[in-house]
Amino acid sequence: MKAMVLAAGRGKRLRPLTDTCPKPMIPLGGKPLLEHVITLLARHGFDELVLNLHHLPQLIQNYFGDGRSWKVHLTYSYEEELLGTAGAVRRMSAFFDQPFLVYYGDNLCNVELGDFWEAHTLQGELVSMGLHRNDDPCRSGIVRLDERSRILEFIEKPRPEQVFPDYQINCGIYALQPQIFDWIPPQGPSDFSVDVFPRLLSARLPIYGHRLRGQLLSSDTLERYAAAQAQIASGRFTLP
Numbered sequence: 001m002k003a004m005v006l007a008a009g010r011g012k013r014l015r016p017l018t019d020t021c022p023k024p025m026i027p028l029g030g031k032p033l034l035e036h037v038i039t040l041l042a043r044h045g046f047d048e049l050v051l052n053l054h055h056l057p058q059l060i061q062n063y064f065g066d067g068r069s070w071k072v073h074l075t076y077s078y079e080e081e082l083l084g085t086a087g088a089v090r091r092m093s094a095f096f097d098q099p100f101l102v103y104y105g106d107n108l109c110n111v112e113l114g115d116f117w118e119a120h121t122l123q124g125e126l127v128s129m130g131l132h133r134n135d136d137p138c139r140s141g142i143v144r145l146d147e148r149s150r151i152l153e154f155i156e157k158p159r160p161e162q163v164f165p166d167y168q169i170n171c172g173i174y175a176l177q178p179q180i181f182d183w184i185p186p187q188g189p190s191d192f193s194v195d196v197f198p199r200l201l202s203a204r205l206p207i208y209g210h211r212l213r214g215q216l217l218s219s220d221t222l223e224r225y226a227a228a229q230a231q232i233a234s235g236r237f238t239l240p
Contacts, residue, residue, distance in 0.1 A: 002050075004089055007105035029232045042070055051075075052077040089176075096181075101175055106218065107171065109217070110214045111213060117175060132212055141156045142154075149209050156193045
């Protein structure tokens with residue numbers, strides 16, 4: 001099965017740590033964050049992976065090589081100019097000739113992906129979005145679901161007054177059909193949350209949300225990175 005890990009972020013909010021270390025290579029639990037991600041994906045059967053790279057790419061390539069030590073095959077996509085989450089995937093459209101997974105590489109999770117993937121492939125949904133719940137909705141994208149788990153509303157980084165009581169949070173884990181490329185602009189940067197998903201909702205095309213079982217940690221700022229380290233060290237978070 002195929003997946004793409006978005007690993008090209010510059011990590012400006014993690015400076016000075018990311019001045020000499022790529023954002024997905026920051027250490028957590030004694031290993032780079034990206035190694036935990038690859039381990040999780042491999043355990044769920046995703047063995048053909050694409051990593052998009054930008055900042056200090058050689059450090060990632062030198063560490064993982066072709067991926068065989070993790071029982072996966074790695075393909076690298078170097079972006080001279082950042083293309084955004086959707087633009088990065090569009091660049092590899094020829095590779096994704098079957099349903100595939102997209103995983104935001106600055107998140108660490110121990111979620112169960114099997115049920116999520118099975119539901120996506122059985123129902124043939126264009127987009128399935130992994131969801132969870134936390135107490136800080138304003139730093140993420142939130143969604144409202146109907147009784148069939150179809151997403152009715154999506155707000156990226158809402159203001160406090162925009163948060164509705166029954167919100168679920170976008171995990172940055174998507175299962176997609178290749179037809180998604182029809183909805184990503186052919187040139188220039190593009191983002192799933194800002195550009196693609198709003199277009200799909202405006203066109204009344206279904207996007208489904210799936211509540212994932214497990215924990216998720218974000219590490220995209222120094223404060224969240226420190227909190228993630230503390231949760232791992234205390235045993236409150238189980239590494240994948």
